[in-house]
Amino acid sequence: MTKFDTQNGLPERTDYSAEDQRFMQMAIELSIENIDSGGGPFGAVIVRDGELIAKGANRVVPNNDPTAHAEVVAIRNACQRLQTFDLKGCTVYTSCEPCPMCLSALYWAGIERICYANTKRDAAAIEFDDSFIYDQLRLDYDRRSIHCEHFMRSEAMAAFVKWQEKTDKVEY
Secondary structure (H helix, E strand, C coil): CEEEECCCCEEEECCCCHHHHHHHHHHHHHHHHHHHCCCCCCEEEEEECCEEEEEEECCHHHHCCCCCCHHHHHHHHHHHHHCCCCCCCEEEEEEECCCHHHHHHHHHHCCCEEEEEECHHHHHHCCCCCHHHHHHHHCCHHHCCCCCCCCCHHHHHHHHHHHHHCCCCCCC
16 A cells, blocks of 8 residues: 655555554664764664674765765675675665665666655755756766766776686676
């Protein structure tokens, strides 16, 4: 069952399980607690087969790391705990809809399900607006706000050839 969220115009599930509610509440509590320790209002937990694998909270400012978003921190913690880069079979519960970077990281990690509470529109309303990134990705390189230059491809291809010829590589 879904209800219609009139603020954002998006369908919101109302028939989530008690387990979903428990893990989402953990992510939300992390997001609230993280504010008091200097981080942003975002939290995430990664779960597999009903077991909490890892937690993460936004640590961009305290860590001086623009990639330290809650989902990325949770992915790093989960991979370290499980000693793998492959999080197939895992669900992430995150207090807010993932930004483009986090969404990409979740795909690369093999996460199978993303559950979120606040939306990207909610985040934009408190000045965490990622729409400019989506806009930039649609532009040709020469129209992006960060100047992109392409050179020395033939020299760089040496690494790709070496990788392609490697017989004992671990593909990902």
